[in-house]
Amino acid sequence: MHYVVRMLQEKDTLVCNAMAIDINKIRAQFPILDSVIHGKPLAYFDNAATTHKPERVVNKVNEVYYTLNSNIHRGVHYLSNQATLAYEEARNKVQHFLNASQSYEVIFTSGATAAINLLATSFGDTYIEEDDEIIVSTMEHHSNIVPWQMMCKRKKAVLKVIPINEKGELDLEAFEAHLSDKTKLVAVTYVSNALGTENPIPEIIKRTHQNNSLIMVDASQAVQHLKVDVQELDVDFLVFSGHKIYGPTGTGALYGKEKYLNEMEPWQGGGEMIKSVTFEETTYNELPFKFEAGTPNIAGAIGLGEAIDFVSEVGIENIAEYEHELLTYATEKLNTIDGMRIFGTSEHKSSVISFLVKEIHPFDMGTMLDKMGLAVRTGHHCAQPIMDYFGIPGTLRASFAVYNTKEEIDRLVEGIAKVAMLFG
Amino acid sequence: MTIKEIQEEIVEEFTSFDEWMDKYAYLIELGNDLEPFDNQYRLDQNLLDGCQSKVWLHAWEEDGKIYYMGDSDAIIVKGIVALMIRALSGQTPDDILNNELSFVDEIGLKEHLSPTRSNGLVAMIKQMRLFALAFKAKQA
Ligand SMILES: Cc1ncc(COP(=O)(O)O)c(C=O)c1O
Numbered sequence: 429m430h431y432v433v434r435m436l437q438e439k440d441t442l443v444c445n446a447m448a449i450d451i452n453k454i455r456a457q458f459p460i461l462d463s464v465i466h467g468k469p470l471a472y473f474d475n476a477a478t479t480h481k482p483e484r485v486v487n488k489v490n491e492v493y494y495t496l497n498s499n500i501h502r503g504v505h506y507l508s509n510q511a512t513l514a515y516e517e518a519r520n521k522v523q524h525f526l527n528a529s530q531s532y533e534v535i536f537t538s539g540a541t542a543a544i545n546l547l548a549t550s551f552g553d554t555y556i557e558e559d560d561e562i563i564v565s566t567m568e569h570h571s572n573i574v575p576w577q578m579m580c581k582r583k584k585a586v587l588k589v590i591p592i593n594e595k596g597e598l599d600l601e602a603f604e605a606h607l608s609d610k611t612k613l614v615a616v617t618y619v620s621n622a623l624g625t626e627n628p629i630p631e632i633i634k635r636t637h638q639n640n641s642l643i644m645v646d647a648s649q650a651v652q653h654l655k656v657d658v659q660e661l662d663v664d665f666l667v668f669s670g671h672k673i674y675g676p677t678g679t680g681a682l683y684g685k686e687k688y689l690n691e692m693e694p695w696q697g698g699g700e701m702i703k704s705v706t707f708e709e710t711t712y713n714e715l716p717f718k719f720e721a722g723t724p725n726i727a728g729a730i731g732l733g734e735a736i737d738f739v740s741e742v743g744i745e746n747i748a749e750y751e752h753e754l755l756t757y758a759t760e761k762l763n764t765i766d767g768m769r770i771f772g773t774s775e776h777k778s779s780v781i782s783f784l785v786k787e788i789h790p791f792d793m794g795t796m797l798d799k800m801g802l803a804v805r806t807g808h809h810c811a812q813p814i815m816d817y818f819g820i821p822g823t824l825r826a827s828f829a830v831y832n833t834k835e836e837i838d839r840l841v842e843g844i845a846k847v848a849m850l851f852g
Numbered sequence: 853m854t855i856k857e858i859q860e861e862i863v864e865e866f867t868s869f870d871e872w873m874d875k876y877a878y879l880i881e882l883g884n885d886l887e888p889f890d891n892q893y894r895l896d897q898n899l900l901d902g903c904q905s906k907v908w909l910h911a912w913e914e915d916g917k918i919y920y921m922g923d924s925d926a927i928i929v930k931g932i933v934a935l936m937i938r939a940l941s942g943q944t945p946d947d948i949l950n951n952e953l954s955f956v957d958e959i960g961l962k963e964h965l966s967p968t969r970s971n972g973l974v975a976m977i978k979q980m981r982l983f984a985l986a987f988k989a990k991q992a
Contacts, residue, residue, distance in 0.1 A: 788927075789926040789927060790904075791904045791926040791928070791971060792880075792926050792927050792928045792929075795876075795928055799873075806904060807903065821906075850873070850877055851880065851927070
């Protein structure tokens with residue numbers, strides 16, 4: 429698909445752009461984009477950390493509190509039923525968005541981190557024995573490293589790490605070499621939050637399954653940028669955070685194939701997740717409730733459903749195409765700056781550019797850009813192993829969402845050039 | 853000069869800048885001009901790791917006065933370190949402990965010293981005072 433975009437771009441960027449996305453209409457839905465920061469209009473490039481929320485999502489959350497508020501799944505009264513319906517409707521939206529075959533294969537969590545911790549604990553308790561192996565990669569976010577380390581420590585299992593190459597791509601030969609009959613799970617990211625690399629996930633899933641192992645994909649940086657179809661991928665588990673896809677904070681989901689979710693031990697115990705409780709024995713509720721102990725983020729989940737409607741109405745393919753255009757444009761422009769070093773130079777990238785200019789410290793550059801109303805991320809991006817690999821303390825990161833524009837990118841490039849000059 | 857006088861001098865210097873850009877250019881200059889940090893003191897115990905940037909701080913006493921040597925990997929932070937050292941180095945422990953660093957606020961750098969900024973500066977100021985406190989305790 430990316431090749432198609434590139435060809436279109438060479439011909440006529442504007443037409444390609446206008447066909448898919450009405451940028452003014454989109455921006456109008458995000459009031460925060462009109463902010464003035466240090467006297468300058470905001471240009472927000474920290475979307476990989478969190479995206480802004482369209483008005484309809486905020487309104488939806490408000491509406492839940494104003495008109496629907498009730499606890500779910502446990503009341504006979506009207507409001508409780510309405511709230512339950514709305515919450516389960518949100519689950520259906522996530523199901524259809526990911527093309528899961530059953531809605532109960534979608535477990536609501538407070539985010540990707542909670543989803544991975546849930547999986548690491550439940551998967552570990554159910555399937556992992558001493559000396560079993562879990563494979564992660566160097567480019568994982570800390571939240572897809574630490575829960576597995578903790579589980580491996582508990583279970584005396586072994587964590588294997590797929591290295592990356594100088595372009596910031598997974599070393600697939602090393603991945604092959606790691607696969608063995610001890611491999612119980614491969615847990616890798618779809619898109620790197622620190623480099624933007626889009627990994628060949630379909631291929632990795634295929635290889636994992638040929639090896640009779642299971643796979644979890646961290647789609648935290650993928651679902652908002654590209655089409656993710658869990659059935660087509662045949663992925664066993666997949667996680668994402670709602671706040672990175674225009675939804676409320678404190679929302680997210682774990683997708684899991686029914687078979688494994690049924691087999692796995694629950695994670696947290698409490699209300700909702702039980703069928704019956706005595707002091708002798710507790711039997712667990714069915715899916716998905718077995719994994720949703722306690723009162724969930726009801727308004728948040730319903731808000732996430734609304735965010736998914738927003739994405740679906742714009743069209744994930746249109747978003748992918750438009751953002752790819754932004755990425756290509758920004759990469760070209762940034763590369764005209766003297767001393768520009770981009771980390772993550774794979775052909776297959778999505779919406780993230782990580783960079784340094786000369787020897788300028790990211791904190792210095794980030795501080796100066798902020799003064800110009802340009803919001804970028806600085807630091808190690810919760811991915812220290814990547815920074816260690818490149819031998820740098822951190823980078824600056826510009827990450828794009830559907831509401832960013834080429835004009836904003838021009839401002840960013842000008843700003844960076846200005847700061848670079850100041851530092852000599 | 854007293855700490856108060858030095859602070860007034862710094863504020864005076866900064867009032868000549870209308871543009872934030874000039875202010876930061878000056879901070880960068882101060883950072884570049886800061887006396888080099890003696891590498892024998894670049895030790896873990898002298899490192900204030902702020903996650904976003906690092907600050908090194910070494911202190912010693914001479915004739916009842918405290919002297920500081922500092923560094924940072926980020927040049928803007930280093931410029932602010934230079935200002936701190938200018939204000940406090942060569943002063944007595946009592947003066948260091950009894951004077952607020954009001955100039956930071958007055959020249960509009962407060963944002964860099966809020967506890968939510970993980971640049972190591974907040975830890976550095978605390979550490980500068982702790983040194984003063986420790987030398988004072990030793991004198992008593
Ligand atoms: C690739 C990736 N995985 C996981 C996470 C963790 O997401 P959250 O903090 O929302 O749980 C992030 C967030 O930055 C991420 O980028």
